[in-house]
Amino acid sequence: MAQEQVRIGVIGLGWRAEVTKYWHNPFPGGKSIVVAGADNNPERLGKFRDKVNPDADVMLDYRELLERSDIDAVAIMTPDHCHEEHAVAALNAGKHVYCEKPLAITVEGCDRILQAWQASGKHFMIGFNMRYMNMYRTMKEIIQSGEIGEVKAIWVRHFVGLGSDYYYHSWHGSSRNTTSLLLQKASHDIDIIHWLADSYTKKVSAFGGMDYFGGNKANDLTCPNCAEKAVCPEARSGPLVKCAFRQEIDVEDNNMVLMELANGVKASYMQCHFTPDYERSYTVIGTEGRMENFEKDHKVVVKSRKSNTWRDLSDRVYEIKKAEGSHFGADENICRDFIEMILHNKEPVAEPVAGRMSVAVGCAATESVRQGGGIVTVKGPQLVPLN
């Protein structure tokens, strides 16, 4: 009899793990349930039960979870530097795997995951939920319709993190955990550039620096214990309170990357972490027009170039429908697709190698930044044979 329900275990029960509630459908006919969770921080176990499934089995050692034969699929929601270990172990244990982005923090780590996936014969999905957002799906659709002609240039401007909120008060601030924020945050955007251009990046050149965060404060200093908390603009309360000016911070907060893709498309990605706001702005220029998105207004504007056809007669504005749920509904949809992939062999919107290629570009760009801006060739998947 065909499998009717997928039983899921989750490794890493922090902030992102809340999304696993979309998989927990214990009612009759529900296609998936979340049965267990593992986290090496005991405080996270109860929270996971509160938020996802009060009856879930919870444990500190993820290997116990992988030993359970009643678990079909595993979601990896641990910090980036743990993805390789956890994804490879889950695949070797015969589980289908959903792995959060970035796939890993090195190209070699990505290739080891892809090799384990191919050897396993199981399904694998990379957590590129941006591909499920109505905004970026609409932009892809506009390109596919031919409305702006052949894509030649893509420019992305990214204000990240509402100051230090997202990245500088936690594990994200250390390169040992992330390599750089060009993998951590930009892995989504590099992937969307690849998707919109329908090609992967060949070479990059990048500049960046730590222009605001980092400094000489003690690594164990936290905002509530800081003498400057009343005056520091980055003082925070809540779970993320490590000092944003501590010594161990070594990831750039201001990056600019130029990319050339295999099909000749030129792209740029600019990322700044000390902007007051959070916004992504994409411009895609084709041979017959250009489009630009306005995230806050939920709009994509298409401007037509003179073509001596009726297309000249108007520019067009697309009103993007607002979807409910986290990440504008994208999280629920990617979770549904993971289950459809397992139960009905549905092709993933992002193939696993796309996860590897966005990491490869992030690593090459980081190398370029740290060596002063020279051109770095992106390591292609052909360098590590995937059999």
Ligand SMILES: NC(=O)c1ccc[n+]([C@@H]2O[C@H](COP(=O)([O-])OP(=O)(O)OC[C@H]3O[C@@H](n4cnc5c(N)ncnc54)[C@H](O)[C@@H]3O)[C@@H](O)[C@H]2O)c1
């Ligand atoms: N796709 C998206 O939109 C999106 C959004 C946020 C986060 N993420 C990704 O999700 C992942 C987790 O991010 P987060 O914000 O939830 O981080 P987090 O720090 O809130 O949670 C990570 C959890 O992993 C646990 N952990 C660490 N090492 C472990 C180990 N060896 N074994 C078991 N558990 C371990 C930690 O205790 C913590 O509870 C990251 O890779 C991040 O890039 C993706």
